[in-house]
Amino acid sequence: MRSRACPCCGATSGTTEVTCARAAETLSVDQLRPYWHGLEKTKYFFPYRRCSRCALLYAPVFFDDAQLAVLYSSMPPNMDMLPFAAVADTQRGYFRAAARGRPPSGDYLEIGPDVGHLVTEAVAHGGFERFWLFEPNQSVHGPLQQAAGGRPATILTDMRDLSPVPDGSVGLGVMIHVLDHLLDPLAMLAAIRTKLRPGGALLIVTHDESSLLRRAMGRRWPPFCLQHPLLYNPRTIRRLLGQAGFDDVTVRPSTNHFPIDFLARQAAQAAGIAIPHRLPLPRRAIGLRLGNMLTLAQAAA
Numbered sequence: 001m002r003s004r005a006c007p008c009c010g011a012t013s014g015t016t017e018v019t020c021a022r023a024a025e026t027l028s029v030d031q032l033r034p035y036w037h038g039l040e041k042t043k044y045f046f047p048y049r050r051c052s053r054c055a056l057l058y059a060p061v062f063f064d065d066a067q068l069a070v071l072y073s074s075m076p077p078n079m080d081m082l083p084f085a086a087v088a089d090t091q092r093g094y095f096r097a098a099a100r101g102r103p104p105s106g107d108y109l110e111i112g113p114d115v116g117h118l119v120t121e122a123v124a125h126g127g128f129e130r131f132w133l134f135e136p137n138q139s140v141h142g143p144l145q146q147a148a149g150g151r152p153a154t155i156l157t158d159m160r161d162l163s164p165v166p167d168g169s170v171g172l173g174v175m176i177h178v179l180d181h182l183l184d185p186l187a188m189l190a191a192i193r194t195k196l197r198p199g200g201a202l203l204i205v206t207h208d209e210s211s212l213l214r215r216a217m218g219r220r221w222p223p224f225c226l227q228h229p230l231l232y233n234p235r236t237i238r239r240l241l242g243q244a245g246f247d248d249v250t251v252r253p254s255t256n257h258f259p260i261d262f263l264a265r266q267a268a269q270a271a272g273i274a275i276p277h278r279l280p281l282p283r284r285a286i287g288l289r290l291g292n293m294l295t296l297a298q299a300a301a
C-alpha cells in the first residue's frame with residue numbers, strides 16, 4: 001500500500017488523529033478483504049491524519065486504484081435493510097434541498113445513483129433534458145433505466161471518464177455518499193465543474209467528521225472504515241470545492257428518514273430482544289440527523 005500526500009492541498013505533514021485498535025496497514029489486501037464491507041467493516045481501518053496545511057482528515061496509507069477496483073468488484077449486492085420507501089423519503093429531502101428556488105433545467109448528472117431514487121424525483125419534477133448516470137454496479141442498471149421513466153438517459157459504468165457529457169450542459173449534478181470514497185476527489189469535482197452550465201449546481205451528501213455523533217462515538221464511529229480514504233467537515237469540503245472552481249458553497253446537516261417500526265426492531269435486535277412480527281408498531285417515518293451533511297455548490301451564473 002502506498003503512502004500519499006493530502007488529496008486537497010498536496011502537503012505531506014500532519015498529525016495522526018484517529019487510529020484503529022488493530023492496525024490495518026500491517027495486513028495484506030487479501031487479509032483485509034473480509035473487513036471490506038458489512039458488519040465487519042469497522043473492525044479494521046487505516047489511520048487518519050489531519051493535514052497541517054488545509055485540515056482535511058485523510059488516510060495517508062490506503063489501497064491504490066487497482067486494489068480498490070478488485071475490492072469494489074467483489075462486493076455483494078447492496079443488501080440495504082431499510083425499506084424502499086424510507087430511502088425514497090430521505091432522497092426526496094435531498095432533491096428538495098437542491099431544487100429550492102432553482103427550477104430544474106439543462107441536463108441531470110449523477111455519480112453512483114444506485115437504483116435511482118433521486119432520478120425518480122428528478123424525472124417527476126420535469127425540466128431536465130437528458131440524464132447522465134454513472135453507475136459502476138451493472139446489476140442495478142435495469143432499475144436505473146426504469147427510474148428514468150423513458151426520458152433520454154445515458155447509463156455509463158466508468159465514473160472516471162465524464163467526457164461523453166458535453167461541457168456546460170448540466171443544470172444539476174448529484175453525488176450521494178460518493179465523495180468520501182474517492183482517492184482523488186479534486187479531479188472528480190473539477191471534471192464535474194466543467195460540465196455545469198452557468199448557475200448550475202452540484203448536490204453532495206457525505207458524512208460529517210465534526211458531527212456530535214462522531215465526537216460521541218470516537219474511533220467507533222462507523223464511517224471510520226476501509227471504504228473511506230478521507231472524511232470531510234463543513235470547512236474542509238468548502239475548501240476542496242473552492243479549489244475545484246466552485247463559487248458559492250453552502251453546507252448544512254441532512255436528515256435521514258426511518259420508519260418507527262424499523263428503528264424499534266433494530267434496537268430490539270441490538271439488545272437481544274425478539275419482537276414478534278405481528279406486534280403492531282407505527283409505520284410512520286421520522287427524520288433523524290445522523291452526522292451527515294448536505295453540501296450545495298454552485299457555478300457562477
Ligand SMILES: [Zn+2]
Pocket residue numbers: 006007008009010011051052053054055056
Ligand atoms: Zn491538505
